[in-house]
Amino acid sequence: MLTKETVTHWFKELQDTICQALEEADGKGYFHEDQWQRDEGGGGRSRVITNGNIIEKGGVNFSAVHGKLPENIANALKLNDSTFYATGVSIVLHPVNPMVPIIHMNVRYFETSSEDGNSTWWFGGGIDLTPHYIKTKEAAYFHQQLKTVCDQHNPAYYQKFKKWADDYFYIKHRQETRGVGGIFFDRMGEAEGTKETLFSFVQDVGSAFAPTYTYFMKNNAYLDFNGTHKNWQMLRRSRYVEFNLVWDKGTKFGLETNGRIESILMSMPPQANWVYDYQPEEGTAEAETQALLKKDIDWIMYA
Amino acid sequence: MLTKETVTHWFKELQDTICQALEEADGKGYFHEDQWQRDEGGGGRSRVITNGNIIEKGGVNFSAVHGKLPENIANALKLNDSTFYATGVSIVLHPVNPMVPIIHMNVRYFETSSEDGNSTWWFGGGIDLTPHYIKTKEAAYFHQQLKTVCDQHNPAYYQKFKKWADDYFYIKHRQETRGVGGIFFDRMGEAEGTKETLFSFVQDVGSAFAPTYTYFMKNNAYLDFNGTHKNWQMLRRSRYVEFNLVWDKGTKFGLETNGRIESILMSMPPQANWVYDYQPEEGTAEAETQALLKKDIDWIMYA
Numbered sequence: 001m002l003t004k005e006t007v008t009h010w011f012k013e014l015q016d017t018i019c020q021a022l023e024e025a026d027g028k029g030y031f032h033e034d035q036w037q038r039d040e041g042g043g044g045r046s047r048v049i050t051n052g053n054i055i056e057k058g059g060v061n062f063s064a065v066h067g068k069l070p071e072n073i074a075n076a077l078k079l080n081d082s083t084f085y086a087t088g089v090s091i092v093l094h095p096v097n098p099m100v101p102i103i104h105m106n107v108r109y110f111e112t113s114s115e116d117g118n119s120t121w122w123f124g125g126g127i128d129l130t131p132h133y134i135k136t137k138e139a140a141y142f143h144q145q146l147k148t149v150c151d152q153h154n155p156a157y158y159q160k161f162k163k164w165a166d167d168y169f170y171i172k173h174r175q176e177t178r179g180v181g182g183i184f185f186d187r188m189g190e191a192e193g194t195k196e197t198l199f200s201f202v203q204d205v206g207s208a209f210a211p212t213y214t215y216f217m218k219n220n221a222y223l224d225f226n227g228t229h230k231n232w233q234m235l236r237r238s239r240y241v242e243f244n245l246v247w248d249k250g251t252k253f254g255l256e257t258n259g260r261i262e263s264i265l266m267s268m269p270p271q272a273n274w275v276y277d278y279q280p281e282e283g284t285a286e287a288e289t290q291a292l293l294k295k296d297i298d299w300i301m302y303a
Numbered sequence: 304m305l306t307k308e309t310v311t312h313w314f315k316e317l318q319d320t321i322c323q324a325l326e327e328a329d330g331k332g333y334f335h336e337d338q339w340q341r342d343e344g345g346g347g348r349s350r351v352i353t354n355g356n357i358i359e360k361g362g363v364n365f366s367a368v369h370g371k372l373p374e375n376i377a378n379a380l381k382l383n384d385s386t387f388y389a390t391g392v393s394i395v396l397h398p399v400n401p402m403v404p405i406i407h408m409n410v411r412y413f414e415t416s417s418e419d420g421n422s423t424w425w426f427g428g429g430i431d432l433t434p435h436y437i438k439t440k441e442a443a444y445f446h447q448q449l450k451t452v453c454d455q456h457n458p459a460y461y462q463k464f465k466k467w468a469d470d471y472f473y474i475k476h477r478q479e480t481r482g483v484g485g486i487f488f489d490r491m492g493e494a495e496g497t498k499e500t501l502f503s504f505v506q507d508v509g510s511a512f513a514p515t516y517t518y519f520m521k522n523n524a525y526l527d528f529n530g531t532h533k534n535w536q537m538l539r540r541s542r543y544v545e546f547n548l549v550w551d552k553g554t555k556f557g558l559e560t561n562g563r564i565e566s567i568l569m570s571m572p573p574q575a576n577w578v579y580d581y582q583p584e585e586g587t588a589e590a591e592t593q594a595l596l597k598k599d600i601d602w603i604m605y606a
Binding site: 032034048050057173174241252255261268269271277 | 574
């Protein structure tokens with residue numbers, strides 16, 4: 001039987017592996033670690049990288065927290081008098097060069113047990129890519145990596161989780177997607193498979209992160225860019241801020257339940273700009289990207 | 304009997320007066336106007352100023368919208384099958400010089416009438432000041448202006464609305480106030496006075512805005528500042544973003560009810576920076592400001 005300790009241990013190792021791969025690919029930036037304790041139980045290891053050659057600011061966070069289920073969540077989940085255990089790894093990276101995409105990944109495991117002997121568990125996770133400049137071939141490459149992982153576990157996963165990501169990483173008030181999406185899944189429990197098979201899927205998702213993102217680091221970090229590109233990057237970052245602070249459930253959950261603020265908001269970019277009613281000029285690369293910030297694009301078609 | 308048309312007309316004139324006073328004090332920036340229509344009824348005049356001598360980016364918006372009360376609001380207000388009319392002026396100004404404070408003001412009127420003949424109306428509003436560097440004497444001056452306005456109408460208003468502002472303009476996840484507060488009031492209706500007397504109070508609040516803020520423009524816009532001050536300004540602006548996107552009810556209401564996005568988000572600063580776990584060094588002006596971001600400070604005491 002797969003225990004929460006095994007899952008936790010693996011997530012911790014995943015954090016190590018990813019940090020090492022990113023430091024190697026960056027060549028200059030290194031992760032600063034903060035260990036923190038949660039008053040009500042558990043804690044985490046936040047790792048933040050700043051001023052790298054390639055990564056301007058980013059975080060790779062591990063946490064494992066437990067205790068009494070907060071009331072509002074207990075109500076939402078219809079679980080009274082329960083204790084919970086939650087562990088996961090969360091990543092957001094903001095690159096220096098606007099030609100390198102922003103990336104986000106999260107993998108998580110959650111379980112509860114209540115006084116009357118009921119217990120429940122599930123996995124969740126997701127990866128999505130936010131290129132400042134969308135290149136369809138790159139989006140296709142990214143989605144192909146995710147599809148390969150998904151297909152090894154269930155032929156239905158990729159389509160289902162790709163659509164879920166389109167719906168989740170959506171800036172409703174702008175009616176645009178955050179980027180080119182990826183995959184998103186939540187509450188994958190007994191109905192979807194054994195704990196072992198689902199963990200194996202989540203492990204493969206987690207393990208795909210480093211090779212996928214370092215591909216973009218290696219290929220794009222030294223492409224030319226100018227002031228126009230930087231300005232556009234700052235605008236795209238402000239949309240990232242809007243998504244995370246207004247719509248992202250994980251961020252809202254953290255802010256409303258008194259989580260460790262600096263770990264939750266490690267997803268914020270080093271700098272973001274807002275320009276009133278900015279519309280990219282027709283025919284520009286910026287307008288081209290704007291036009292691709294839509295749900296339901298079959299990116300793999302562009303391979 | 305005071306009509307909604309009279310209130311609306313006065314708010315429109317207030318927008319004109321304030322824009323003129325700000326342009327005069329700025330000496331370079333001017334307001335660009337966008338008129339917009341709301342599909343479901345009404346519209347507005349958004350006015351945005353950018354790249355002024357003193358104001359880097361800001362908005363002074365007027366709107367008057369009406370129609371069927373959106374279902375979630377009808378439920379929250381326990382008013383079914385109602386129509387509503389809402390009009391107001393909203394202002395946020397982000398200055399160039401970190402020695403000039405950010406300011407916000409909103410004055411609004413709201414009424415509903417339902418099919419069964421029930422109707423209700425109220426006024427709301429608020430002004431709050433967010434100095435990048437808090438000077439207690441300046442905070443005292445600001446609060447004294449507001450107290451003078453309040454005292455002319457009701458000796459209890461200032462204390463009550465000052466406390467309401469402390470509670471409202473509070474960045475809960477940071478456990479700090481947005482700035483030095485000001486006054487905030489909402490749902491001032493029949494229980495608090497006649498429509499005429501309450502409108503008169505709201506008019507005096509609105510009219511106090513221009514002289515109060517231009518005082519800071521004139522006195523502080525040409526004070527010296529350096530890179531350290533600018534960096535701190537960018538951090539304080541990121542807290543402003545966090546408050547508006549995570550906690551501000553007006554912003555959330557607008558984003559969730561399909562308001563005009565560019566008008567709602569005119570409150571966003573031109574640039575904001577996030578630094579992981581930034582702590583100002585002891586003994587610095589930044590640490591001094593940080594220590595003053597607290598509720599329940601009796602600013603007037605510092606006059």
